[in-house]
Amino acid sequence: MSEDKKTLxxxxxxxxxxxxxxxxxxxxxxxxxxxxxxxxxFGVVGExxxxxxxxxxxxxxxxxxxxxxCIYYGRTFDEMCPKYFxxxxxxxxxxxxxxxxxxxxxxxxDKKADVVRIEIDALSARGSDKEVKKEAQLAKKLSTLExxxxxxxxxxxxxxxxxxxxxxxxxxxxxxxxxxxxxxxAQKETVISSEKIHKYRDLERHYEESRVAxxxxxxxxxxxxxxxxxxKEHVAAAKAFRQEAWDTYHGKDILPIxxxxxxxxxQKKLDGNYETGINLGKLTKPEMRELRREMxxxxxxxxxxxxxxxxxxxxxxxxxxxxxxxxxxxRKEKTMDLLEKVGLKREHYYSYPxxxxxxxxxxxxxxxxxxxxxKFIVLDESVSALDVSVQAQILQLLNELSDEKELTYFFITxxxxxxxxxxxxILVMYLGNLCEIADSKVLFHNTLHPYTQSLLASVPRxxxxxEHSTEFVLEGDVPSAMNPPKGCPFHTRCSKCMDxxxxxxxxxxxxxxxxxxxxxxxxxx
Amino acid sequence: xxxxxxxxxxxxxxxxxxxxxxxxxxxxFDLNExxxLCMVGExxxxxxxxxxxxMGxxxxxxxxxxxxxxxxxxxxxTMSPKELNTLRGKQMGMIFQEPMTALNxxxxxxxxxxxxxxxxxxxxxxxxxxxxxxxxxxxGIANPExxxxxxxxxxxxxxxxxxxxxxxxxxxPSLLIADEPxxxxxxxxxxxxxxxxxxxxxxVSTGVLFITxxxxxxxxxADRVIVLYSGRKVEEGTIEQIFAxxxxxxxxxxxxxxxxxxxxxxxxxxxxxTFPNITEDIGGCxxxxxxxxxxxxxxxxxxxxxxxxxxxxxxxxxxxEEQSK
Ligand SMILES: Nc1ncnc2c1ncn2[C@@H]1O[C@H](COP(=O)(O)OP(=O)(O)OP(=O)(O)O)[C@@H](O)[C@H]1O
Ligand code: SF4
Ligand code: SF4
Ligand SMILES: [Mg+2]
Numbered sequence: 100m101s102e103d104k105k106t107l108x109x110x111x112x113x114x115x116x117x118x119x120x121x122x123x124x125x126x127x128x129x130x131x132x133x134x135x136x137x138x139x140x141f142g143v144v145g146e147x148x149x150x151x152x153x154x155x156x157x158x159x160x161x162x163x164x165x166x167x168x169c170i171y172y173g174r175t176f177d178e179m180c181p182k183y184f185x186x187x188x189x190x191x192x193x194x195x196x197x198x199x200x201x202x203x204x205x206x207x208x209d210k211k212a213d214v215v216r217i218e219i220d221a222l223s224a225r226g227s228d229k230e231v232k233k234e235a236q237l238a239k240k241l242s243t244l245e246x247x248x249x250x251x252x253x254x255x256x257x258x259x260x261x262x263x264x265x266x267x268x269x270x271x272x273x274x275x276x277x278x279x280x281x282x283x284x285a286q287k288e289t290v291i292s293s294e295k296i297h298k299y300r301d302l303e304r305h306y307e308e309s310r311v312a313x314x315x316x317x318x319x320x321x322x323x324x325x326x327x328x329x330x331k332e333h334v335a336a337a338k339a340f341r342q343e344a345w346d347t348y349h350g351k352d353i354l355p356i357x358x359x360x361x362x363x364x365x366q367k368k369l370d371g372n373y374e375t376g377i378n379l380g381k382l383t384k385p386e387m388r389e390l391r392r393e394m395x396x397x398x399x400x401x402x403x404x405x406x407x408x409x410x411x412x413x414x415x416x417x418x419x420x421x422x423x424x425x426x427x428x429x430r431k432e433k434t435m436d437l438l439e440k441v442g443l444k445r446e447h448y449y450s451y452p453x454x455x456x457x458x459x460x461x462x463x464x465x466x467x468x469x470x471x472x473x474k475f476i477v478l479d480e481s482v483s484a485l486d487v488s489v490q491a492q493i494l495q496l497l498n499e500l501s502d503e504k505e506l507t508y509f510f511i512t513x514x515x516x517x518x519x520x521x522x523x524x525i526l527v528m529y530l531g532n533l534c535e536i537a538d539s540k541v542l543f544h545n546t547l548h549p550y551t552q553s554l555l556a557s558v559p560r561x562x563x564x565x566e567h568s569t570e571f572v573l574e575g576d577v578p579s580a581m582n583p584p585k586g587c588p589f590h591t592r593c594s595k596c597m598d599x600x601x602x603x604x605x606x607x608x609x610x611x612x613x614x615x616x617x618x619x620x621x622x623x624x
Numbered sequence: 625x626x627x628x629x630x631x632x633x634x635x636x637x638x639x640x641x642x643x644x645x646x647x648x649x650x651x652x653f654d655l656n657e658x659x660x661l662c663m664v665g666e667x668x669x670x671x672x673x674x675x676x677x678x679m680g681x682x683x684x685x686x687x688x689x690x691x692x693x694x695x696x697x698x699x700x701x702t703m704s705p706k707e708l709n710t711l712r713g714k715q716m717g718m719i720f721q722e723p724m725t726a727l728n729x730x731x732x733x734x735x736x737x738x739x740x741x742x743x744x745x746x747x748x749x750x751x752x753x754x755x756x757x758x759x760x761x762x763x764g765i766a767n768p769e770x771x772x773x774x775x776x777x778x779x780x781x782x783x784x785x786x787x788x789x790x791x792x793x794x795x796x797p798s799l800l801i802a803d804e805p806x807x808x809x810x811x812x813x814x815x816x817x818x819x820x821x822x823x824x825x826x827x828v829s830t831g832v833l834f835i836t837x838x839x840x841x842x843x844x845x846a847d848r849v850i851v852l853y854s855g856r857k858v859e860e861g862t863i864e865q866i867f868a869x870x871x872x873x874x875x876x877x878x879x880x881x882x883x884x885x886x887x888x889x890x891x892x893x894x895x896x897x898t899f900p901n902i903t904e905d906i907g908g909c910x911x912x913x914x915x916x917x918x919x920x921x922x923x924x925x926x927x928x929x930x931x932x933x934x935x936x937x938x939x940x941x942x943x944x945e946e947q948s949k
Contacts, residue, residue, distance in 0.1 A: 146810040147781075456898050457667070486666035486837055491881040491894035498892070513810065516840070516883035520890040540888070557815035559840035561884050563867050573812040576780045 106172050107475060107507050108158065109134040109376065113167035115150075115157050115531075125580045127153040129531045129588075130167070132607075133615075137173075137474075140501065140508045142522030142539070144515060144554070146577055150531040151511045155477040158509065159394055160379050160387055170376035173393055173474045177289045177337075179377050179386060185286055187265045191279050194262035195270060195356065198255040202357045205251035212244040255357050260372060267373035268366040269344060273352040278344050285340035292333035299326045304425055311432040392422055395468040399480035401460035405452040411438075411463050412448030418470040437466040442496055458489035462496070469500060477509045482517065494521055515558050519543055527551045530580055530588040533607060537614040547616040550589045587619065595620060626696075628799050628831035629655040629678065634691035636670075636677050638902065645902045647673050649855040649910075650691065657798065660825060660832040662846035662863075664839060664878070666899050669852040671835045675801050678833075679716060680708040696798055713744045717792035717830075721804040723784040727776040734772030737791050744795050759794040760787070762827070763820055782813035786820065793824050800825075803835045818844050839882050843867060848935075851875050854900050854910040856926075861936035871938045874911050909941065917942045 115128035127150045135141045143151045156162045158169050177184040219237045222230050262270035269278045302323045309316040350366065359365040382390065398404045405414055412434050419430040435445045441462040452460060461481065468476050478497075482490045494517070500506060512518050518525055518539070525542050527534040527550065535548040546552050553573045573592050578584055584591050590600040597619060605619045636648040648670050655661045663671050676682050678693055680700060693700045695715060700708065720726055728736055737759075738752035747755065753772070760768035763786040776784060785805060792800065802821070806814040822845060825832055834845060842849055842863070849866040851859040851874065859872040870876045877895040884890060897914035900906055909927050912918040919941065927939040932947065 146812060458898065486899070487839070487878060487881045488666060488895035489898070491883075491892050492896075494883075495892050495894055514883075515811070516885040519885055520883040520887075520892065543885070543888075554811060555885070557811040558885050559811075559814070559818070559838065559844045560886060561840045561843050561867070561879075561882060562886050563843055563864065573816075576782055576813070 105137040106134045107137040109170040111168045113157060113169060114165045115153055115162060116165045119581060123581060126583055127531050127580060128157065131533050133526060133536055135507060135509065138505050138507055139524060140510055140522045142510045142512065142518040142525040143528060144512060144518050144525060145528035148577060148580060149528045151528060152479050155479050155509055155511055159396055159477055164380055169379045171379050172376040174377060175375050176377055177286055178293055181290045181293065188279060188282050188286060191262055191266065191270065192275055194258045195275055198258035198356050201251045201255035201258065205248040208244050208248040212241055212248065215241045215244065252357065259369065263369035263372040264374050268369040269348055270369065271353045271356060271360050272348045273354050274348060278348050281340045281344035285337040288333045288337035292330045295326050295330045299323060307429050308426055311429050392471040393474040395473050396477045397464045397468050397481045399483055401457060401464045402452060404464055405460060407452050411450050415463065415466050415470060418467055422471055437470060441466045457485050458492060461485065461493055465496065469504065473506060475507045479511045483512060483514060515555065530577060530583050532588050533617055535616045541614055547610055547621060548618050549593045549595050626657045627654050628657050628696060630694040632692045634677060634693065635689045636673055637687060637689050639685040640903065647855050647902050651857055653850050653860065655831045655833055657831050658829050659847045660834055660845055662834045662836060662842045662849045663852060664836060664842055664849060665852035666837060668899055670855045671852060672803055675803050675835060679712060679718065679801065715798050717795060717797035717800045719788050719792055719802045719805045721807050723788040724776060726788060727784065729776055732772065733774055733787055737794065740791065741794060755794055759790040762824065763790040782809055782816065785809060785817055789820060793828055796828050797830060800830045800832045802832060806841060821845065839878060856910060858939050859937065865936040871932060871943050872940050873915050873917055
């Protein structure tokens with residue numbers, strides 16, 4: 100429950116297939132799992148078509164995922180859906196009670212089954228025609244009973260699993276009402292803090308309006324500061340209540356509701372169900388829209404994402420128009436501030452896209468992406484189309500913004516030089532599969548996956564006298580994602596391919612702390 | 625070593641809204657046979673206009689105002705479009721960023737390859753087919769006979785680019801112009817194409833004018849380099865001179881802006897400001913608004929050519945003043 104390194108986003112076995120026609124799919128993403136830490140610049144590299152863009156879009160729910168989950172921890176579940184959460188807390192005793200009932204019932208049925216079993220045993224010792232018939236009847240009865248018992252046991256587990264989504268393994272506690280009370284208190288604190296957040300936004304709008312009008316209202320400013328403190332207090336209080344519940348009751352006085360309850364592994368599993376994050380795939384459209392305030396995207400082609408008939412100012416203002424109730428004057432002022440923040444001039448408010456250079460257009464794209472309370476940005480080849488000197492300017496701007504606003508980047512690129520120097524951690528993908536994940540420095544110094552190695556060897560080097568080496572030149576093209584190779588997806592081009600590679604998909608192994616690789620060379624050690 | 629191409633004081637203008645603007649402001653360079661000359665610079669600096677001027681393919685609103693372009697000693701600027709056309713097919717080959725634009729989507733690869741060989745080399749159909757197959761083999765394409773029957777859309781980007789190279793090189797042109805031929809390709813495929821170009825250049829003894837914005841590609845392929853900035857050459861030298869001892873502040877800035885994969889520590893150091901539009905009126909050295917060393921003189925006077933060591937030319941007041949100290 101308590102984690103030091105704060106995870107912002109967790110992908111669990113994420114899969115994305117695009118249907119082509121009946122039974123044929125483009126397998127764009129295959130079971131990809133990893134997590135992104137708050138404030139980190141997470142890079143994704145790989146050849147064209149490896150699924151980089153698809154991954155970014157699925158995370159933002161621009162495409163629905165085929166299976167798996169994206170869990171977002173930027174906000175907690177109870178914050179997002181307070182009503183639902185309150186209902187779930189109220190239902191906790193019911194889950195426990197039902198689980199108990201189901202399980203007890205299943206035990207009763209087991210007893211009946213035992214009786215039948217003994218009858219059968221007694222019968223089969225003799226063996227006349229009539230008895231054979233009887234035996235068949237009894238066997239049928241037994242299997243019906245066994246089936247019912249199994250179903251009831253499953254139902255019991257299901258009840259506990261549902262409850263564990265709200266409180267983890269605490270659902271097994273004898274003292275569940277006490278747990279319930281603490282969680283309920285926590286939930287109330289969360290509700291208050293989210294109400295205050297709305298209040299804060301209102302005040303902020305009033306203050307900004309007064310500021311734009313030329314006489315900033317210091318009283319409101321003061322009130323905003325107070326509320327900020329209060330929000331922090333309520334959030335902390337909510338956390339404290341939950342922590343108290345955890346510290347007091349976790350692993351103690353566990354009811355043997357089902358036979359598995361005392362098994363620590365099972366308890367761990369229930370704890371794993373405890374969802375603090377938000378499963379993005381399960382949000383409704385309005386909920387996702389609300390989250391768009393903090394999850395944004397910047398594209399490769401800055402021109403394509405701007406409407407040529409709309410002035411730069413208007414296109415940025417649109418973000419405020421859709422998401423806030425700022426007055427026209429305030430929107431304009433905020434937009435001009437943003438223009439300055441991204442290194443443009445206030446006059447650019449009136450410019451049209453055609454009058455801007457590629458770099459300037461990309462700055463407009465950045466301004467739009469950071470207009471609200473942005474926490475997470477997917478950047479899809481956002482600097483790839485720019486000239487080097489401008490690319491460096493934009494990278495510098497992105498660096499400054501991430502420090503200032505504590506942004507987390509999901510940075511998609513095919514340029515290994517850029518990713519090495521801009522990102523903290525790097526994911527290498529091939530044909531929709533994860534090949535390797537490591538800290539940038541580690542990836543370049545202790546490259547493990549043969550695909551990463553050949554990718555690195557292919558990068559044109561600024562350093563002279565490399566005698567145009569042909570050693571690592573990869574032969575051929577990437578195979579089709581509709582019909583990817585069996586076993587290791589890279590085996591058709593890998594110079595180290597072994598027999599097993601053609602048959603079995605390599606598991607993902609943590610070769611050294613934080614360095615993951617999917618290759619049989621390492622799985623056999 | 626013969627000179628394939630000699631460009632001297634080339635001035636090309638574009639008419640925009642009834643006014644003429646200079647896009648190339650007196651560009652000169654030579655290209656030798658068996659040599660790869662890389663022209664680098666940012667988008668809008670005039671790289672592609674240079675190639676279009678050489679090929680005589682300027683758009684309607686563009687024209688060569690003065691200067692000379694000689695291909696194997698023959699002056700091109702005074703040639704009729706028809707003469708130029710024949711010359712282009714026989715002696716010049718071109719590869720572009722997107723091979724699809726140069727390939728006819730309605731004709732098979734085989735038809736396109738053999739027709740150009742029959743037309744420009746006077747080969748029989750049989751000879752042409754044999755030559756086409758041998759060049760497809762040279763560019764590492766398996767089953768060349770099969771490929772000849774395919775249409776361009778049936779091929780991946782990397783394959784198309786390789787076929788384009790085979791097609792162009794099979795005519796054995798004395799000048800090959802490659803305008804950002806690997807920019808749209810993945811690094812692994814780019815590497816294949818660069819290795820191939822290096823190999824074929826030697827086989828066919830062609831002079832290659834290679835246009836790119838990517839300095840690391842330059843390092844892989846060039847013998848000599850010219851750096852263009854806003855319609856003017858700012859530096860020229862052998863690959864060793866440019867990479868080991870870049871002199872012009874712009875070249876130095878470019879080098880520092882590239883995130884180098886081989887370095888462990890790298891500070892992103894952008895060149896401040898934006899690239900000027902051709903319609904912008906900038907006097908003196910066109911780089912002065914972005915140059916940290918700009919002085920009054922830079923704002924007024926266009927820097928003259930300075931040969932700092934044999935074959936290494938720089939156009940900068942600061943470098944000149946430092947030399948004369
Ligand atoms: N909307 C779509 N419908 C069908 N197939 C798609 C769609 N989007 C992507 N794909 C396919 O999914 C696979 C992964 O594509 P994706 O765009 O994610 O690759 P990428 O790594 O971003 O490549 P690039 O470097 O070219 O941008 C490809 O085979 C692609 O053709
Ligand atoms: S699993 Fe086998 S084929 Fe795949 S990368 Fe490793 S060695 Fe190569
Ligand atoms: S001539 Fe002046 S402005 Fe131009 S590059 Fe040299 S120092 Fe800078
Ligand atoms: Mg993409």
